[in-house]
Amino acid sequence: MAKSIYKSLIPLMAVVLALGGCTKNFEKINTDPTSAPKVASSILLTRGLIFTSGGEYEAWRANLIYCGPMIQHLSSLSLTYVGDKYLYNDDYSGAAFNSFYPNATKTLATLMTQSAANAGEKNYNAIARIARIIVLQRLTDLYGDVPYSEADKAYPDLVFLPKYDNQDAIYAGFAQELEQAANDIDVNGTVAGDISGYNGTAAQWKKLAYSLMLRVGMRLSKKTDQTLAKQWVQKAVAGGVFTANEDIFYIQHAPGDYDNPNSHVIGVYPSSRAETGKDNLSIKLSKFFVDMLKSKGDPRLRIISELPKPDSTPGGSDVAAVQKGLPNGYDNSSDPVYGIGSTGDANLVHYSQPKQIIVQPNSPNVFITYSEVQLMLAEAAARGWIAGDPVQYFITGVRSGIWQWSVYSSSIVYNDAAATAYATTQSVAVAAGSLSAKLEAINTQYYITTFLNEYEAFANWRRSGFPVLTPVNYKNNETNGQIPRRLRYPRGDYDVNRTNVEAANAHQGADIFMTPVWWDKP
DSSP: OHHHHHHHHHHHHHHHHHHHTOOTTHHHHTSOTTSOSSOOHHHHHHHHHHHHHOOHHHIIIIIIIIIHHHTTSEEOSSTTOGGGTTOOOHHHHTHHHHHHIIIIIHHHHHHHHHHHTOGGGHHHHHHHHHHHHHHHHHHHHHHSSBOOTTTTOSTTTOOOSOOOBOHHHHHHHHHHHHHHHHHHOOTTOBOTTOOBTTTTBHHHHHHHHHHHHHHHHHTTTTSSOOHHHHHHHHHHHHHOOOOSGGGOEEEOOBTTTBOOHHHHHHOOSTTSOOTEETTEEOOEEBHHHHHHHHHHTOTHHHHHEEOOOTTSOSOOOOOGGGOOOBOSSOBSSOOTTTBGGGGTOOOGGGSOEEOGGGSOTTOOEEEEOHHHHHHHHHHHHHTTSSOSOHHHHHHHHHHHHHHGGGGTOTTSOOOHHHHHHHHHHHTHHHHHSOHHHHHHHHHHHHHHHTTTOHHHHHHHHHHHOOSOOOOOOOTTOSSSSOOOSSOOOOHHHHHHHHHHHHHHHHHHOOSSTTOOOGGGOO
16 A cells, blocks of 8 residues: 555656746746735625624534523423433534634634734724634633634644643633734724624724623632632723623624524524424423523513414414423433423423524524623622622613514514513612622523523523523433533544643543533632
């Protein structure tokens, strides 16, 4: 075998040597005159944001199969939905890692490199940096130690096997990069190619940078030494976080071109997966989630939930009183313990599913909202990290969390009086409770407001511990009946980058679901 390879190389080497003497005008002759020397920054930004929003591949596997069911926003009887039952599937567990690195982070890193050499493109550079941190934070929150300082450096730096940075160093890098990006932005400028709700308004991206810094700081609240957490939270507030509903950051999608990745799974329209369609009832709302919203009289239940019609197609009743969540941890078998029949109702038509109006192909993909920012500020104020009334932050955050659904469709009408009345009722524990009661009330609302952004819901649940969930204990699960604390690295990276993966495991702990990431430890 080796001989035949070497023999086949001999004529190739001869050709290379012959060409060695023909170097006159080589670059000119071998350059395609119809190609651009580089891709326009506006095009790179558009492509980078599409990749940031992601595709059906990782949205289905990481966001909806793992994160959503694990924290009991969603539920499923299908064994495909392994997060519902704490089972392991390498393709699903590694999907975010395998997709975001070669697509989103690489495209945005290319834009950063290209724009750094052009003084007139500082806004492109800053925006690319901010968007890349959104993706990288999702990755490190899911897996822990991941490539950061050496990521996306195969070209031009020829770093093909990046090291996995420790998560504490990654988070410190996030805070520094966000501050630099915010400082670099020309708030009077605009950028072309921005498909987010900001539509190229640079000043909005500056607010986004500081709001993400607030999230970075709050993520460290479990650490025994909270110096960095407080420092980054205070710096974010001083810099200027979101101040209005309209500051919500989302990426807009278009039907027939790049439809919303969550909708592509849950929605029922041509070319979608139709996981809530007539022939595939995989995704339901969790009993825990529906019961919580019903018990609180939360107006969002009617916005996000519906029953199937009698023929099992979407579009049935959205009346709050008749909504019914599917218990987590069951399958569709006749097993007397694990089959759904053991709960007394095996008819899937009786269970609520995501309402189709919020999972259209052109639905926005939401990443961070004014509601989240206000709730984080409520917690920071309750902890004494910043000035301000936690009750007022809380009420504003809850109201905004109801308003944000109006972004999805003009048919979703926000009722401020009803939202204010609901938020005020829910604020009682924040006004008079213990710190623990305040944190539970605040983070329960954060849990509700991050529905569909399951990456963030899973991360904040691990950080805060609220709401208190009851784990399932499905047969042969990977965690002995405990909700996972992270996802596992893809096996493929062991094949190509084993030394660095194993170094990460030696530092962080075994590559299993129950190994907590750095910020998840005291």
